[in-house]
Amino acid sequence: MLKVENLYKNFGNIAAVDGISFEVKRGEVFGLLGPNGAGKSTTISIISTLLPPTEGEIFFEGESIFKNSKNLRQKLGIVPQDIALYPTLTGYENLRFWGNLYGLKGAELKERINEVADIIGLNERLKDKVKKYSGGMKRRLNIGAALLHKPDLLIMDEPTVGIDPQSRSHILDTVLKLSAQGMTIIYTTHYMEEAEELCSRICIMDEGKIIASGTKQELVELVKERTRINIKLDKITGNMPQIFKEIPGVSDAAVLDDTVTLFGENGDILLAEIISRISEEKSKIRSLDIQKPDLEAVFLHLTGKALRD
Amino acid sequence: MxxxxxxxxxxxxxxxxxxxLIITLLMPLVLMTILSMALKGSFMSSDDTGMEKIPVALVKQYDKGADSEIFVKTLEERLKINISGDEVNPEEMFFDDFLGNPEVSKLIDYRVEEENRAKDLLNEGEISAIIILPDKYIYDMKISLLTPFRNNADLKVLTHPDRPVAGEIVTSLMEAYTNTMSSVIIGKNVLIESASANDIGGDGFDNIDEIMEGMADLVAGTNVNIDNVTVEGRRSIKSSEYYAAAMMTMFLLFAAGQGGRMLLEEKDNQTYQRMVxxxxxxxxILAGKFIVIFLIASLQIFIMLAYSHFALKVKWGNMIPILVLSTASAFSVAGLGIFIASLTYRAGNYRLANAFENVIIQVMAFVGGSFFPIDVMPEVIRRMSFISLNGVALKAYLKIIVGYNLADILKHVSILAITGILLTLIGVVIFNKGVSENA
Incomplete structure (x- = not known):
């Protein structure tokens, strides 16, 4: 459905997108996973025809979107990372305006607004002004505005940033429902749990490049020997990552806030040595858990840093 | 669609x-009401602080030599008195004593002109008023000052309707002069009557100059009248009319300021990107913004016209020129709004829009005459008023109020329309450049 070929985007000397290629198949939820600044949003902006690339080509249904953007724009729904709504208008007025812009009117528009309100769970609040909505409700309405014209391709750029768990859960359910209805979705996130839960295929991006891609299973295969150990400590000393990396059997170590994440081939065996080193550093363990390999481990393995750094 | x-x-x-809404709709209504009421009495009064001299033409319809001869002949024939009357010189009293007075000369800069030439100068706006000393003025004044009789000597003041304050200052000065002269004439009559009653006879005239000077404070009716008319029979502007038009044209600029934020707000809200x-x-997108600013300005004009008409009793004059001018004003404001909006979009911040609302509008309002009539401002500012949209619109609205027709304001309408088109075109170029640079 969508093919990205050798895409580059430079801002001055900075390569925001550095020669990426991928393909999105009809009906799949395609994830773009990466930390902030990885180039996900720039990629999305280029696909949405908001930004021209420095180099490269994108084909939608076999046709270059740079030669003919109309076909893509009519079939594309975009959920931007920021809330792209009018706060002083009601939820209903917002949906009606965006529906109007896609050519919907009269009874058809009204019906579609009701359907979308059902999907995003805002039927009872559509008469309220958007500025009175909670952050989560705004995010849901932001999604609703992109669904009115029943797009073939929906792009969601970090749709769960900064919202409460309940709204987040609602949004994830919505994505799954839309996917079940056959909608093609490109989902960008820096939450690996969301990518794991939603996406059939995932591209992991870092510093403008795709560093790995495939299904979750395929990606985890890259680090299948690695067990993940998360240890929450009462204090972190500056050289802790290095100290842990020196333990035989530990392949990687990273620190985020008060948590040390270690990777090794056999977590159970490594534990005794790890606890000993923590004790030597005069730190205390607050919690500890051992996990099987996941996308975080893949990212750490490939880049040497944690996904949320 | x-x-x-x-x-x-x-x-x-x-x-x-x-x-x-408070800024664009309510505040102008409040201000025009307050200013109309507060300046009702003082609007026409002069305030010479920092004011330029008012250019005035003086027209002598009289013939000094002929008037003096007639005076001598009349006295000989009617009163059998043989005097030259040279001891009283009404021309000198007016030109040297009155106009030469330091206080008066601070206000008025006069030149003597032939009548038709003076009227041309007034119509062209080169001068603010004409003072006409009528036919037989010298003769009538000598009769009034030197004999027991009183002859009317009607001074005429012609003012320009576009310069109501200057016109009123000249009128007030002439009133002050004629009041003084009337006092002198009455004093003279009292003197003559007293001399006659006491049988002093001709001796009473020996000290007439001295007594006339002492009688100047007398207040009474006058036989020297001011006939205040404006050119071509136009009427003068009232304070309520002036400030209704002044506030309306000034606050239209806020519609441009408000519109100037719209594009960047759309961009900041990400709704611009969503629309693309x-x-x-x-x-x-630009056409939508242009029409919105145009409609807001039109709504402002409609509300202010209606309010000032019904609440302040402003008579706006012929509706057709008002409609044409209002459309042109709203159009130019929309163009200005698009220009600001494009610059603001390109800059990526609201500094320009803020500066426009907080500084530029105030300057344009001052230069355009929204705070104080520009006919009492220095010549430089009067000329600058044509670079402010509100100044151009204000001049045209005032012309309609005093009775000018559509043809008389076409120049103003054209300036507004052309400015609107130019600003819009420049705005479109800036916006397109800004969009491609951002891309």
Whole structure:
């Protein structure tokens, strides 16, 4: 459905997108996973025809979107990372305006607004002004505005940033429902749990490049020997990552806030040595858990840093 | 059709913004009411502080030599008195004693002109008023001052309707002069009557100059009248009319300021990007904003015209020129709004829009005459008023109020329309450049 070929985007000397290629198949939820600044949003902006690339080509249904953007724009729904709504208008007025812009009117528009309100769970609040909505409700309405014209391709750029768990859960359910209805979705996130839960295929991006891609299973295969150990400590000393990396059997170590994440081939065996080193550093363990390999481990393995750094 | 949707949406947003409504609609109504009431009495009074001299033409309809001869002959024939009357010189009293007075000369800069030439100068706006000393003025004044009789000597003041304050200052000065002269004449009559009653006879005239000077404080009716007319029979402007037009034209600029924020607000809200993805062209987006600003300005004009008419009893004059001028004013404001909006969009911050609202509007209001009539301002400012949209519109509205027709304000309408078109075109170029640079 969508093919990205050798895409580059430079801002001055900075390569925001550095020669990426991928393909999105009809009906799949395609994830773009990466930390902030990885180039996900720039990629999305280029696909949405908001930004021209420095180099490269994108084909939608076999046709270059740079030669003919109309076909893509009519079939594309975009959920931007920021809330792209009018706060002083009601939820209903917002949906009606965006529906109007896609050519919907009269009874058809009204019906579609009701359907979308059902999907995003805002039927009872559509008469309220958007500025009175909670952050989560705004995010849901932001999604609703992109669904009115029943797009073939929906792009969601970090749709769960900064919202409460309940709204987040609602949004994830919505994505799954839309996917079940056959909608093609490109989902960008820096939450690996969301990518794991939603996406059939995932591209992991870092510093403008795709560093790995495939299904979750395929990606985890890259680090299948690695067990993940998360240890929450009462204090972190500056050289802790290095100290842990020196333990035989530990392949990687990273620190985020008060948590040390270690990777090794056999977590159970490594534990005794790890606890000993923590004790030597005069730190205390607050919690500890051992996990099987996941996308975080893949990212750490490939880049040497944690996904949320 | 999509433009219409954008317009409806923007109008809803603007009309739901209470603070913007207060600035664009309520504040001008309050200000025009306060200024109309507060300056009702003083609007026409002079204030010479920092004021330029008012250019005035003096027209002598009389023939000094002939008047003096007639005076001598009349006295000989009617009163059998043989005097030259040279001891009283009304021309010298007017030109040297009155106009030469330091206080008066601070206000008036006069030149003597032939009548038709003076009227041409007035119509061209080169001078603010004409003072006409009528036929037989010298003769009538000598009769009034030197004999027991009183002859009317009607001074005429012709003023320009576009310069009501200057006209009123000249009129007031002439009134002061004629009041003084009337006092002198009455004093003379009292003297003559007293001399006659006491049988002093001709001796009473020996000290007439001295007594006339002492009688100048007398206050009484006058036989020397001021006939105040404006050119071509136009009427003068009232304070309520002036400030209704002044506040309206000034606050129209706030519609441009409000419109100037719209594009960047759309961009900041990400709704601009969403519209582009929805395949709405830049032209549609700009056209929508232009029409919204035009409609806001039109709504302002309609409300202010209606309010000032019903609440302040302002007579706006012929509705057709008002309609044409209002449309041109709203159009130029929309052009200005698009120009500011494009610059603001390109800059990526609201500094320019803020500067426009907080500084530029105030300067334009001052230069355009919204705070104080520009006919008492220095010549430089009077000329600068044509670079302010509100100044051009204000001049044209005042012309309609005093009775000018559509043909007389076409120059102003053209300036407004052309400015609107130019600003819009420049705005479009800046916006397109800004969009491609951002891309």
């Amino acid at each position: 999509k433009v219409l949707r954008i317009i409806v949406k923007d109008l809803k947003i603007v009309l739901s913004d209470r603070q913007a 993805i929805a395949d709405i062209s830049k032209t549609h």
